[in-house]
Amino acid sequence: HAKRRGKNHHQLFDSTMRPVDECQFQLEMDLRRAIDRQEFCLYYQPIVCLHRGTITGFESLVRWKTEGDRVISPGKFIPLAEVTGLIVTIGEWVIDEACRQIKEWQTDGLWLDSLYVNVNVAGRQFSQAGLVDIIIQSLQRHHLAPSYFQVEITEGLMMENLDSVVRQLCQLQELGVNLCIDDFGTGHSSLSRLQLFPIDTLKIDRSFIPLHSQVEKDWELVKSIVNLGHSLSMRVVAEGVETVEQQQKLQELGCDYGQGYLFAKPLEQEAARELLYQLKIKN
Numbered sequence: 396h397a398k399r400r401g402k403n404h405h406q407l408f409d410s411t412m413r414p415v416d417e418c419q420f421q422l423e424m425d426l427r428r429a430i431d432r433q434e435f436c437l438y439y440q441p442i443v444c445l446h447r448g449t450i451t452g453f454e455s456l457v458r459w460k461t462e463g464d465r466v467i468s469p470g471k472f473i474p475l476a477e478v479t480g481l482i483v484t485i486g487e488w489v490i491d492e493a494c495r496q497i498k499e500w501q502t503d504g505l506w507l508d509s510l511y512v513n514v515n516v517a518g519r520q521f522s523q524a525g526l527v528d529i530i531i532q533s534l535q536r537h538h539l540a541p542s543y544f545q546v547e548i549t550e551g552l553m554m555e556n557l558d559s560v561v562r563q564l565c566q567l568q569e570l571g572v573n574l575c576i577d578d579f580g581t582g583h584s585s586l587s588r589l590q591l592f593p594i595d596t597l598k599i600d601r602s603f604i605p606l607h608s609q610v611e612k613d614w615e616l617v618k619s620i621v622n623l624g625h626s627l628s629m630r631v632v633a634e635g636v637e638t639v640e641q642q643q644k645l646q647e648l649g650c651d652y653g654q655g656y657l658f659a660k661p662l663e664q665e666a667a668r669e670l671l672y673q674l675k676i677k678n
């Protein structure tokens with residue numbers, strides 16, 4: 396391990412080999428072992444209806460819990476999982492685990508028919524054989540209505556193998572699985588392609604949402620994205636809502652849903668369960 400070798404470890408590399416490559420390699424090995432040992436878990440972050448102020452669903456967000464109970468966030472390993480293709484295996488687990496969790500909540504009488512769980516699906520997973528079948532099988536295995544399950548894709552997907560991707564997305568839609576476009580505005584999506592895709596929800600990336608500004612001009616971009624979504628008959632979700640000012644402004648602009656630390660952080664399954672229980676009592 397580079398660190399243990401101390402200060403001189405750089406001597407082991409020639410100029411074309413950077414230590415970072417060794418780190419990546421180590422991380423890949425650790426990731427493979429984590430898959431074998433099933434060290435992943437899902438957190439759930441509420442998505443809130445801005446108009447009514449109630450929870451309408453959750454986004455599932457993967458975490459890697461290492462032996463020592465260290466929690467590693469997806470930003471640290473998903474990019475490498477994508478490059479190495481390990482995301483295919485992790486992604487399959489994520490799909491099935493989200494379904495298992497919904498079923499558990501349903502069996503325990505905590506689920507409401509209008510709720511859903513969003514699952515992030517990487518572009519790479521669409522080039523895997525049988526992604527749609529994997530989703531169908533998980534839904535069937537856990538006896539779930541497809542409307543409980545939503546898929547989040549990113550704009551990058553729109554620039555890939557168009558026919559194949561559109562075909563799979565249409566299959567999912569026909570099945571009754573809703574599709575969301577995630578981090579909207581940060582990637583390279585062409586607006587003409589946005590229309591080609593059977594997407595029903597647009598998630599505005601949090602980088603577009605001003606933190607404290609009440610200045611009208613700072614909100615113009617958000618306003619146009621909300622209107623774009625609505626003109627394409629999509630529901631619009633704002634990501635990263637952290638302040639009351641943001642909540643109020645988004646509501647004023649007609650944004651449908653919000654997700655962010657203001658409402659709740661991504662929750663461990665027990666905490667999400669507790670929230671569902673509270674929701675149940677209120678209903």
Ligand code: C2E
Nearest residue numbers: 456457468469470489515516517635636637654655656661
């Ligand atoms: P994302 O899909 O855009 O998920 C939203 C991210 O924003 C989450 O980070 C969430 O914790 C964070 N977030 C939510 N509210 C706030 C807020 O108010 N302020 C701030 N600053 N951040 C907020 P997280 O959980 O670290 O996930 C990062 C990214 O990793 C996700 O971005 C997604 O692209 C990817 N990811 C997570 N889980 C999965 C998965 O199961 N499969 C795949 N393929 N990617 C995943």
Ligand code: MG
Nearest residue numbers: 454515547577
């Ligand atoms: Mg997402």
Ligand code: MG
Nearest residue numbers: 577578598634
């Ligand atoms: Mg997002």
Ligand code: MG
Nearest residue numbers: 578600601634
């Ligand atoms: Mg994001």
